[in-house]
Amino acid sequence: MVKQQRAARTRRTLMETAAAQFDRDGYAGTSLSQISTEAGISLGALTFHFGSKSELARSVEKEGRSAVEEAVARICASSTPPLRQLVELTLELVRLIEHDDSVRAMLRLERERPGTPQCSSIWLPAVDDLLQRSHASGRLRPSVRPAVMATLVSHLIAGAEAVQRCHRASPAEPVDSAVGQLRHIWQLILPGISASEASHR
Template identity: 40%
Template sequence: MKQVRAVRTRRLILEAAAGEFDRHGYAGTPLACVTKSADISMGALTFHFPTKPALADAVESSGIQLTRRVVGCVAELPVSPLAKARSLALSIARLLEECTMVRAAARLTRERSDQNAWTNAWLTYMTELLGRAHEEGRLRSEVAPAAFAESVQFLITGIEEYVRCTTRGAHGDSTAVRRAARTWDLLLYGALPSD
């Protein structure tokens, strides 16, 4: 019974911390805000996560795991590399829109790390897919896959900020995923070979 309660408390702490890190960033989130949000004592928090960096690492790791699961699902799709790349971009946009843990991981990676752990969880595969599409002649010869992938990275960073700064429903049906799809299609239009 104690083990079940400990797992539940740990999960509650991670969810509260993700919400705080997502809204306020690493520097703007004191542990006292996390304890208040989770409605637990500081002792309970430090039992599970002795330091703020340990808590942030755990939130980031959880967001990365969720992102890698989505990447794995996209990898299984029976479609062309270019279609997988589009699906991956839209899936990442959906994750950012729907999952606080993933948004927090994205922000924490940017604010705390030189290694871009969250970004690399999907960008490496995106670059690989665009490289395959390029080899298949589905992109103009002068379009470098890495440069296209970098443009997608900027798109995803913009979606992350859009989701964080926008009140849900404030733009009608203009969700982050729809905006990402429109922008992807524009990027692709400029990269397609002329017939």
């Protein structure tokens, strides 16, 4: 049991170190020896757990996807109105981008490794569904097209990641939290897309 726990801790340390390295330096810019040195774990122990850099990258991607899948499932299971769920979902996705190395690493790796599943395939169907439900229930203005709003949401998520990467490249520059920025953006957007109480009546 102790040996298994130690192996699990080693694997966890390697995963966390690899996620940070892939996020910062990308797939091509990261080597197993760098991860080994940064984690303080021998290269032999690393290759025991992960036979190749590709296998390690897939494990990091899987962890990032799991975090996103959990967030989507949790928020979409709530009983709040669909438009509110949409806002909360985007805020949670951006929170993950801001604070979770595995999610940021997954996003970078999916761009750098051909054939890697896209993270948007996890949350975009939920976004589409929430917008369609909001439209059907009259919570969106009649002029608002759900497909256009889904495109806007995709741009908001991509923009949040871009801002985070710029901030990490120039950490001396002060910047508000990505979640706080997105919350303010939604405060600007919602009055233009939400149906008024009068229209509900």
